[in-house]
Amino acid sequence: MEHTAADIRFSDVSVTYPNGYTGLKTIDLNIPAGEMVGIVGLSGAGKSTLIRTINGLVPITSGSITVGAHQLNGRGGAQLRGKDLRELRSNVGMVFQSFNLAKRTTVLNNVLMGRLYHTSAWRILLGAWKNDDVELAMSALERVEIVPKAYEKASSLSGGQQQRVAIARTLAQRPQVILADEPVASLDPPTSHVVMRDLQRINADLGITVMVNLHFLDLARRYSDRLIGLRSGEVVFDGAGADADESVFENIYGRSLTAEDVLDGQAVL
Amino acid sequence: MATLIAQQQPTARPVKPTTQLRTTLWLLVSLIVVAAFWSVQIKWSSLADFPSQLIKYLGLMLFPPDWSKFGEAFKATILSVQMAWIGTILGIIVSFPLSFLASRGLAPRAVNAPLRFIFAVIRAVPEVVIAILILSVTGLTPFTGALALAVGSIGTLGKWGYEAFEGVDPGPKEAVRSTGGGTLALIRWGVWPSAAPEVLSFWLYRFEINVRASAILGLIGAGGIGKMLQDNVQFRNWDAVGMLLVVVVVVTMAIDQISGAVRNKLIHGTWRAPRRAS
Numbered sequence: 273m274e275h276t277a278a279d280i281r282f283s284d285v286s287v288t289y290p291n292g293y294t295g296l297k298t299i300d301l302n303i304p305a306g307e308m309v310g311i312v313g314l315s316g317a318g319k320s321t322l323i324r325t326i327n328g329l330v331p332i333t334s335g336s337i338t339v340g341a342h343q344l345n346g347r348g349g350a351q352l353r354g355k356d357l358r359e360l361r362s363n364v365g366m367v368f369q370s371f372n373l374a375k376r377t378t379v380l381n382n383v384l385m386g387r388l389y390h391t392s393a394w395r396i397l398l399g400a401w402k403n404d405d406v407e408l409a410m411s412a413l414e415r416v417e418i419v420p421k422a423y424e425k426a427s428s429l430s431g432g433q434q435q436r437v438a439i440a441r442t443l444a445q446r447p448q449v450i451l452a453d454e455p456v457a458s459l460d461p462p463t464s465h466v467v468m469r470d471l472q473r474i475n476a477d478l479g480i481t482v483m484v485n486l487h488f489l490d491l492a493r494r495y496s497d498r499l500i501g502l503r504s505g506e507v508v509f510d511g512a513g514a515d516a517d518e519s520v521f522e523n524i525y526g527r528s529l530t531a532e533d534v535l536d537g538q539a540v541l
Numbered sequence: 542m543a544t545l546i547a548q549q550q551p552t553a554r555p556v557k558p559t560t561q562l563r564t565t566l567w568l569l570v571s572l573i574v575v576a577a578f579w580s581v582q583i584k585w586s587s588l589a590d591f592p593s594q595l596i597k598y599l600g601l602m603l604f605p606p607d608w609s610k611f612g613e614a615f616k617a618t619i620l621s622v623q624m625a626w627i628g629t630i631l632g633i634i635v636s637f638p639l640s641f642l643a644s645r646g647l648a649p650r651a652v653n654a655p656l657r658f659i660f661a662v663i664r665a666v667p668e669v670v671i672a673i674l675i676l677s678v679t680g681l682t683p684f685t686g687a688l689a690l691a692v693g694s695i696g697t698l699g700k701w702g703y704e705a706f707e708g709v710d711p712g713p714k715e716a717v718r719s720t721g722g723g724t725l726a727l728i729r730w731g732v733w734p735s736a737a738p739e740v741l742s743f744w745l746y747r748f749e750i751n752v753r754a755s756a757i758l759g760l761i762g763a764g765g766i767g768k769m770l771q772d773n774v775q776f777r778n779w780d781a782v783g784m785l786l787v788v789v790v791v792v793t794m795a796i797d798q799i800s801g802a803v804r805n806k807l808i809h810g811t812w813r814a815p816r817r818a819s
């Protein structure tokens with residue numbers, strides 16, 4: 273699989289939701305292609321908001337974001353829409369907390385949904401996928417070790433397997449970036465590690481930028497090169513995971529660590 | 542006063558919502574019910590006669606029914622079922638695309654609203670009235686009946702359709718959007734896989750309804766079993782009427798059973814309705 277890389281740059285980005293709530297405040301970030309970034313913060317800190325601005329699922333209010341050749345602007349700026357917005361999205365895969373698979377159709381169809389941007393109307397309608405795309409989907413499934421289940425219904429898989437199918441769906445996009453919004457929050461600890469290792473390997477082997485929101489600090493430190501801490505919509509830490517000691521986390525969380533902040537159930541890192 | 546939890550600043554207590562509007566509505570509804578009973582002027586005396594009359598006519602019809610015209614009745618039944626079948630198919634063909642256009646999020650509001658209004662208007666008009674309206678254009682044929690059922694079906698199938706499409710799990714829709722899929726992709730892969738079993742079962746259910754309605758349309762002359770029933774009632778051939786009733790009931794029940802089993806298979810994956818866990 274070939275993948276081209278894209279840098280991500282946030283310039284002075286703010287998000288105000290329609291109800292007036294400020295989700296992100298003047299964010300400046302530069303994420304070079306190929307990084308593995310973990311994003312941590314309390315519930316409501318703005319992790320999902322941050323990640324969803326990158327593929328335009330949450331429109332930004334001011335500032336601008338560039339993703340490779342694409343630029344997303346705040347209100348008043350040129351808006352990316354229609355075909356251009358869809359092209360950006362086709363380059364950015366997304367993994368969700370609740371997997372977001374079409375449960376009643378096959379695993380393979382779910383992975384092939386990653387090809388929708390490149391598929392013609394009649395093929396979409398009939399589910400008559402191109403042979404090349406089917407092969408691409410199979411090789412994506414191979415990477416997450418689910419090939420034998422290709423023709424099974426997605427609902428028959430375990431949670432961990434479903435999330436790996438979702439990861440294969442993003443791989444089928446041949447993306448430059450993969451965004452993951454709490455991808456392991458509904459999984460048990462061993463499965464969480466399996467899924468995190470998948471993401472890590474995808475980042476290392478394919479050079480795809482991976483940005484992952486994580487609830488658990490130990491997971492974030494262990495699996496990311498770079499850690500971004502959010503608090504009330506602002507970046508309060510940005511550095512190597514190894515540099516993030518307990519005092520840094522107290523700053524991000526506004527309190528000391530508890531057993532609930534780590535996957536392994538002990539309030540130490 | 543003792544507090545239950547140690548806290549410097551108690552959080553503001555929410556105000557209990559008032560229930561005035563609800564109380565007023567209940568009163569209004571009760572009043573209307575009482576007024577309705579008052580105004581229909583039920584003739585209690587004829588109500589007392591009813592059981593004996595019923596027994597008398599049931600005796601005339603069913604002891605014994607006249608099977609000599611069974612062949613004709615069978616053909617008429619087939620005609621009625623065909624009327625229902627064609628009406629359902631036509632209704633599906635028209636309502637299916639329209640219900641996507643009527644779904645919020647799949648088409649602009651300016652398209653949603655008029656369609657929903659049209660569905661609502663159609664649902665407000667009984668099939669018999671629709672048939673009478675169509676009849677003034679086409680004249681009285683079984684196809685008039687099928688058309689009336691088709692139009693009626695659009696009203697219900699359209700509504701059930703957009704409700705099903707709007708009610709699907711938003712997850713897959715979000716996934717399709719995140720891959721760069723357009724509206725067609727959203728409908729085909731974000732919505733349809735989740736909604737399909739429900740929508741297919743609505744189609745079958747509407748067919749069941751149309752089978753019943755087709756008999757009624759026969760009464761106004763659209764042909765089929767209803768027309769035969771009407772003709773025989775007119776000439777007071779009670780024993781033939783009895784036979785027709787048996788045929789109608791058996792055929793309708795058989796279709797309901799089969800269609801119901803298929804619907805259960807679609808929705809629950811088993812032919813029989815699963816027992817509710819108590």
Ligand SMILES: Nc1ncnc2c1ncn2[C@@H]1O[C@H](COP(=O)(O)OP(=O)(O)OP(=O)(O)O)[C@@H](O)[C@H]1O
Binds near residue numbers: 313314315316318
């Ligand atoms: N559509 C919306 N409309 C209004 N406010 C919103 C909306 N989405 C999120 N918010 C608010 O913005 C803030 C940030 O939300 P966000 O979902 O980004 O937080 P998060 O860090 O992902 O939290 P969690 O860990 O709970 O997922 C929250 O206070 C939330 O209530």
Ligand SMILES: [Mg+2]
Binds near residue numbers: 454
């Ligand atoms: Mg979130």
